[in-house]
Amino acid sequence: MSVSSLFEPLSLRHGKPMPNRLMLAPLTNRQSRPDGAPTDDDEHWLKLLGEGGYGLIHTCAATVLAGGRTFIGQLGIHCDDFLPGLTRLAKAAGAHGALTSVQLHHGGYRVDPELGGIPLPASNGLVSGIGAISVEQIASVRDSFVKAAVRAAEAGFDGVELHGAFGFVLSQFLSPLLNTRNDQYGGDLENRARIVFETINAVRTALGADFQLGIRLSVDRHGLKVEEIRDVVGEIMRQQQVDYIDLALWDSAQRIGQGSKEGRKMLELFTSLPRHGVRLGTAGKIMSASRASELLEEGCDFVLIGRAACIHPDIPRRIAANPHYVVPSLPVSEQFLQAQGLSTPLIDYLKTWPDFVKN
Incomplete structure (x- = not known):
C-alpha cells in the first residue's frame, strides 16, 4: 500500500469524516495553569499541530474532575470557567480542516495528591488509607465524563475521546488485578466493563448523532488480560456507539508475550474483529511514512502519531511532500x-x- 493511502478520507459513524488517516495521539505536555485553565502555550501548540495537516487532533488528557489531576500542568475541562480558553483551543486545532477532540481523563487511583488529586481506587488496598469508591461515586465519575463532553461540544470540538488506558479510572475497572470488587462493577468481565459501557452510552445519549466519540484502551499491563480486552473491543464495535477505538500499544509491532497466542502480533487480535463501521487505529513508535502506511496494510483504519509529533509537529505535511520521510x-x-x-x-x-x- 502506498503512502498516498494515508491521505484518503475516512468516514466515521457520526459527524464529519477525517480528511486523512493520520491522527494526532493525545500527548501530555504540562502547559496548562495549576488549576487546569488553558494557556497561550496550549493554544500555540494546537495551532502548530493544526497547521501540520492531521486528520484529527486530540488535546492532551483533560481532567473531568478537579480531583482527577494526575500530571503537572494538566489541562482541565471540569469547569465552565474554562470554556473561553477551550473555545480558543478548538479553533486553533481545527483552523486548517482537522477534526478536533478533547481526551477526557480521570486518574482514578493514580492521581497525584500533591497536585490536588483525590484518589478514586476501584478496590480496597490500591491506595493506602483510602477504600474502594462507592457505587454512588462511580455514577458521579460517569456523569463527570458526560458533563465534560458537553463542555467540549459547547467549546466547538467535534468530539471527545474517553481515556480508558494505563490504569486510569476506566482502565482500572477492566483490570482483574486492580478491580477486586464483589458488586455489579467487579467480578466477571461484564461487570468490570460496566462503567466503560455506561460512560460510552451516557455520552452518546447526551451529545446525539453528530458528535464524535472515541475511546483509548490499553491491551496489557496494569493487570489487563489481552483476551479480555479483545472481547471488550469486540463488544464496543458491536454496539456501534463509538466512532473509533485507539489502541494504546507501547509498540505497534509488539507481539504477545505469553498465553495461547504467544508470539502472535498483538495488533492482529484486534484487526481481525468484525468492526460494524467502528474504526480502529493504533499508536506505538510510528516514526516513518513507510511504517504508517504498513499499519494500514496490517488492517488499521488510521494511525496515531505520538512522540514523533514532538519532533516535527507537521509530520502529515512532511509525509505528503516526501513519501520516504523518517523522523x-x-x-x-x-x-x-x-x-x-x-x-x-x-x-x-x-x-x-x-x-x-x-x-
Whole structure:
C-alpha cells in the first residue's frame, strides 16, 4: 500500500469524516495553569499541530474532575470557567480542516495528591488509607465524563475521546488485578466493563448523532488480560456507539508475550474483529511514512502519531511532500525543539523522557 493511502478520507459513524488517516495521539505536555485553565502555550501548540495537516487532533488528557489531576500542568475541562480558553483551543486545532477532540481523563487511583488529586481506587488496598469508591461515586465519575463532553461540544470540538488506558479510572475497572470488587462493577468481565459501557452510552445519549466519540484502551499491563480486552473491543464495535477505538500499544509491532497466542502480533487480535463501521487505529513508535502506511496494510483504519509529533509537529505535511520521510534520530537538542516551535514547559517535560533530548 502506498503512502498516498494515508491521505484518503475516512468516514466515521457520526459527524464529519477525517480528511486523512493520520491522527494526532493525545500527548501530555504540562502547559496548562495549576488549576487546569488553558494557556497561550496550549493554544500555540494546537495551532502548530493544526497547521501540520492531521486528520484529527486530540488535546492532551483533560481532567473531568478537579480531583482527577494526575500530571503537572494538566489541562482541565471540569469547569465552565474554562470554556473561553477551550473555545480558543478548538479553533486553533481545527483552523486548517482537522477534526478536533478533547481526551477526557480521570486518574482514578493514580492521581497525584500533591497536585490536588483525590484518589478514586476501584478496590480496597490500591491506595493506602483510602477504600474502594462507592457505587454512588462511580455514577458521579460517569456523569463527570458526560458533563465534560458537553463542555467540549459547547467549546466547538467535534468530539471527545474517553481515556480508558494505563490504569486510569476506566482502565482500572477492566483490570482483574486492580478491580477486586464483589458488586455489579467487579467480578466477571461484564461487570468490570460496566462503567466503560455506561460512560460510552451516557455520552452518546447526551451529545446525539453528530458528535464524535472515541475511546483509548490499553491491551496489557496494569493487570489487563489481552483476551479480555479483545472481547471488550469486540463488544464496543458491536454496539456501534463509538466512532473509533485507539489502541494504546507501547509498540505497534509488539507481539504477545505469553498465553495461547504467544508470539502472535498483538495488533492482529484486534484487526481481525468484525468492526460494524467502528474504526480502529493504533499508536506505538510510528516514526516513518513507510511504517504508517504498513499499519494500514496490517488492517488499521488510521494511525496515531505520538512522540514523533514532538519532533516535527507537521509530520502529515512532511509525509505528503516526501513519501520516504523518517523522523530524525533521537536524541535531539533543545535548540532543535525550540526551532520547531515547542514551548519551554513542553521541552522541560520531554527532558524527562529517556534519550529524547540531548543533555
